[in-house]
Amino acid sequence: MRKFAIAAAVAASFFATPAFAEYPEKTINYIIAFNAGGESDISARFQQPFFEKLTGQQAVIQYLAGAGGAQAWSQLNGMEGDGYTIMGTNLPHTILQPMEKDVGYETDDLTHVYFFHYTPDAIFVPADSEFQDLQQLIEHAKANPGVVTFSGSGSNSSNHIAKEQFDELAGVTTTYVPFSGTGPAVTAILGSQTTAGFNYVTSGVNNSEGMRMLAVAADERVKAFPDVPTFKELGIDLVGGAYRGIAVPASTPEDIRQKLSDIIGEINADPAFIKQMEDAGFVLTDISYEDMPEFMAEKKAEYRAIGEKLGIANR
Amino acid sequence: MxxxxxxxxxxxxxxxxxxxxxxxxxxxxxxxxxxxxxxxxxxxxxxxxxxxxxxxxxxxxxxxxxxxxxxxxxxxxxxxxxxxxxxxxxxxxxxxxxxxxxxxxxxxxxxxxxxxxxxxxxxxxxxxxxxxxxxxxxxxxxxxxxxxxxxxxxxxxxxxxTLKGLIGGCIGLMLAMVGVAVVGGDIRFTMDTQMLLGGFDIVSALIGLYCIPVLIDLVATPDPHLKVEQGxxxxxxxxxxxxxxxxxxxxxxxxxxxxxxxxxxxxxxxxxxxxxxxxxxxxxxxxxxxxxxxxxxxxxxxxxxxxxxxxxxxxxxxxxxxxxxxxxxxxxxxxxxxxxxxxxxxxxxxxxxxxxxxxxxxxxxxxxxxxxxxxxxxxxxxxxIPKTVLVPTIAFLTVVGSFAIHSNLHDVQMMLVLGVIGWILNRYGFAPSPIVLGLVLGQIAEQGFVQSYLIGNATSNIxxxxxxxxxxxxxxxxxxxxxxxPVLFGNRKEKARKRAVAAAKNYAETDGETAKADEATLSEPVINPMAHLKGVIAKPRDTAGMGIVVLLVLMAVWAITQTSEMSPLGSVFPITICATLIVFSIVLFAMNLLRKPAGAKSGDQTSESVSRRIALIVVMGFWVLAIPLTGFWVAAILAFLSLARVSCYEVMPAKRIIVETLAGFAIVTGLYWLMADVLLIRMPSGLLF
Incomplete structure (x- = not known):
């Protein structure tokens, strides 16, 4: 407690220093656009000690949840662009939300600095489910249109999109049941409330005994689950998931954006960080600030096509 | 071991x-x-x-x-x-x-x-x-x-x-529907504003609905906030x-x-x-x-x-x-x-x-x-502590608290508006707790309902x-x-009720508001439904309540027209709530039509100051508006000093004014520090600070 008070006092004394000789020289506010406990939060928590080790400064995580992340993202550019406020950002959320409706920001309003990891979608079934592999599930779904239920996190989310694409590619009709987050969606699978679930691979790590992963929507098998095949291996061309990265207010100077991108890149290269993230089921990506325009253009085109297929590309 | x-x-x-x-x-x-x-x-x-x-x-x-x-x-x-x-x-x-x-x-x-x-x-x-x-x-x-x-x-x-309670519950449930829906993903009842996109935050609503009425009533009389214990x-x-x-x-x-x-x-x-x-x-x-x-x-x-x-x-x-x-x-x-x-x-x-x-x-x-x-x-x-410090401090806490949730002034504005509406509704018998219950439980009820429906529909077993x-x-x-x-064991209750009358009478001396409602219920037996109905109709006509339900019906109709653009998943619950709200409102309206109009309204107790109540609301309104201009701290200090005047009923010696002003500075600065530097909440900085 005392340590905390001292640190708070130290942080306060730096409060008035505006110039940044050697960024960062004080505590950084790292805002997460969701509630605690989700993938955005956990991966930021993993970064936290490495950030401190690398820069000597703390990154303090705060939560600004609401409207599926839009509450935070729509406020980002109104925040101070001094490099001490950074925000977690997610794809496809930040592309699909403004595509569908006016949510207070446009995709291009966000200044992405780095995408540091990716969580592929995956199909899970309860451990005691009759379905041992994907083929059995598909056959069951073909024989009984609409009867197979998939739990997932949210509507028009990455899970939802993956489920729609799966239906089309596998030639089946299934029912998507949206839940208010990964936690409740996984609980529904564990409790056999739904037949199966579309969720992120990471969910399989904590609950490896309660549910079985049938297939992963990634290009390659995920390191934490070497035995789980990809959809591609099974003949279904489904690759999808959520990218997570960091964005800054538009007023943030170029050199700070670059510096931040370098810091996140260095954390991503730390073997201890890599091990932690991969053990937890995350797939590391290195899309740095200079690669961003090309990457975003590619993703925007990709998700626009999907959005049009789903009928949510209204704008 | x-x-x-x-x-x-x-x-x-x-x-x-x-x-x-x-x-x-x-x-x-x-x-x-x-x-x-x-x-x-x-x-x-x-x-x-x-x-x-x-x-x-x-x-x-x-x-x-x-x-x-x-x-x-x-x-x-x-x-x-x-x-x-x-x-x-x-x-x-x-x-x-x-x-x-x-x-x-x-x-x-x-x-x-x-x-x-x-x-x-x-x-x-x-x-x-x-x-x-x-x-x-x-x-x-x-x-x-x-x-x-x-x-x-x-x-x-x-x-x-009960009827007003149920209507209040429907109001709360409707408030819970505002914003981006978890199931279906529809954006509902936001009137195309940014502010309502995230919906009504439960904490900011709690502060508004419970605390603002306390403040408004606190400045209306010189009576102490809490009765000091004897001995x-x-x-x-x-x-x-x-x-x-x-x-x-x-x-x-x-x-x-x-x-x-x-x-x-x-x-x-x-x-x-x-x-x-x-x-x-x-x-x-x-x-x-x-x-x-x-x-x-x-x-x-x-x-x-x-x-x-x-x-x-x-x-x-x-x-x-x-x-x-x-x-x-x-x-x-x-x-x-x-x-x-x-x-x-x-x-x-x-x-x-x-x-x-x-x-x-x-x-x-x-x-x-x-x-x-x-x-x-x-x-x-x-x-x-004297009211001149208590009122501004509580008011400051309402602003701080609702701001802290998302570091967003929208929550403060919503808190204040809900608070004033809640106070008015409470005056006319619509208590805040049913509204809060609806708000807290609305999302859970809706998600559970729609998910159950989807799963039941898929397995043809709704x-x-x-x-x-x-x-x-x-x-x-x-x-x-x-x-x-209460219906099945009415007898036992009835006995208990008689016992309570004595307690309530005793209680009436300390708190008029609650006891009034109490006496009304105590006078009517519950076991006989016909007599109950007669008793209900024998009450004087509640004109204000009738006005409020008319407004509510209009709002419900507006809300129903809004649902036409929504997905079936997103609209089923709001439509059900609106329909229920309309039914309850019509029953309340009809019941009051049967009643005899009340005579000259007894009116507010003369000892209550309407002007001070309005002054409090106005000061708080200006406060919320001033924050982006003057910054959080300056606005809080100004409002603190103004509210001290609004709640002052006596001539204060200069020394006390100075002491209380200093206390105000200390309280505002201390909490500001707690928020900005300990909890690291982003505070809005204005032109002045």
């Missing part, structure tokens, strides 16, 4: 110090509405990386349990739940404090919280893996029925005024023990309910408190005392909500599914420490986990001395989904029992 070893290793001086510090900090943060355990825990997590894992976790757990307990302070002393978990504490806590029993109420809350916390902790210690299965047995239909069960409390809360009776610990001992079944039942509901990831402390309150009221021999300062109401809520702390860690540790946001932050801290969550956790990493659980139990036990000490001073200071599952049926039975109990 192994457990004993873990217990001893938790008992290091550093751990105890951490637990004590955590409990004190948590209690203070919990007592300030809007500041949450999540914020404090999230800020402190990085410090735990450098500590021994168990020590760090004990500090986090202590803050969490302290914050849930601290919520009771604001509930008892200013009628505003410090955390949503303490909603039901306001029902009886504030009436107790008003009549001078504030110390007793706080001591009871402390005893109940400690006991509930210990029960939850012991379940966590001994029965985690089997109990985690409860979380899995609860599917969408169970959540739906649990929410409905919570809503049945409305009828209990609004005895004699120095101290913390009344023995008296409280006696009451708690007599209510031991209530304490145990509520603690068990709290633990079980805590295990459900979709429920949480607020529902645990409401369900236990409802059960305590149903099984009480004197249910009519509930809502008028019944100690059992506080005991039920507070033991239940602290039991959810231990209960909530069960799915967090066993399944990796956090029950509440603070659980989630602590889960994150655990993962970073390299702890592997899962059923094997207790066997393989027992050292950290058991040390943590024992630390939590120690922290809970430490709440007793810490809470009694803080409580003693909290009540004393709230009861004794009826079975809602009515064919044993746990669902048990909850439905309980809800029906709660609703029908």
């Amino acid at each position: 192994e457990l004993l070893g873990y217990f001893l290793s938790a008992l290091t001086p550093l751990n105890i110090l951490m637990a004590l510090g955590g409990v004190v900090l948590g209690t203070i943060i919990g007592a300030l509405p809007g500041l949450s355990a999540t914020m404090a825990v999230a800020v402190l997590v990085p410090f735990t990386f450098t500590m021994d894992p168990a020590t760090g976790l004990i500090a986090l757990g202590a803050i969490y349990t302290g914050a849930i307990y601290g919520g009771a302070f604001a509930a008892i002393l200013v009628n505003t739940p410090g955390t949503p978990s303490a909603i039901a504490t306001t029902f009886d806590g504030f009436p107790m404090a008003k009549r001078g029993d504030g110390n007793l109420a706080i001591t009871l809350a402390t005893l109940a919280s400690v006991f509930g916390g210990l029960v939850g902790g012991i379940f966590l210690l001994l029965l985690s893996p089997p109990l985690a299965k409860v979380a899995l047995a609860f599917g969408p239909p169970e959540y739906f029925w649990l929410a409905i069960f919570g809503l049945t409390l409305i009828s209990a809360l609004s005895v004699g005024n 120095n009776r101290g913390i009344r610990l023995f008296e409280a023990f006696g009451i708690a001992w007599k209510s031991k079944f209530n304490v145990i039942r509520s603690s068990v309910i709290g633990t079980i509901i805590g295990i459900l990831p979709g429920a949480g402390g607020s529902i645990a408190g409401l369900v236990s309150y409802s059960e305590a009221r149903r099984s009480s021999k004197t249910p009519e005392e509930f809502g008028n300062g019944a100690p059992d109401g506080i005991i039920a809520t507070e033991s239940a909500n602290n039991a959810t702390v231990g209960g909530g860690f069960i799915p967090t540790l066993v399944l990796g599914i956090p029950g509440t946001p603070p659980d989630a932050v602590i889960l994150g801290a655990l993962l970073v420490q390299g702890i592997k969550i899962g059923p094997t956790l207790f066997a393989q990493q027992g050292e950290i986990v058991y040390t943590f659980i024992f630390g939590l139990l120690i922290a809970t036990a430490l709440m007793l001395p810490a809470g009694l000490l803080i409580g003693r001073y909290a009540y004393k200071s709230i009861a004794s 009826v079975g989904m809602f009515f064919g599952r044993p746990i669902s049926l048990a909850i439905v039975a309980l809800a029906a029992f709660t609703l029908l109990y």
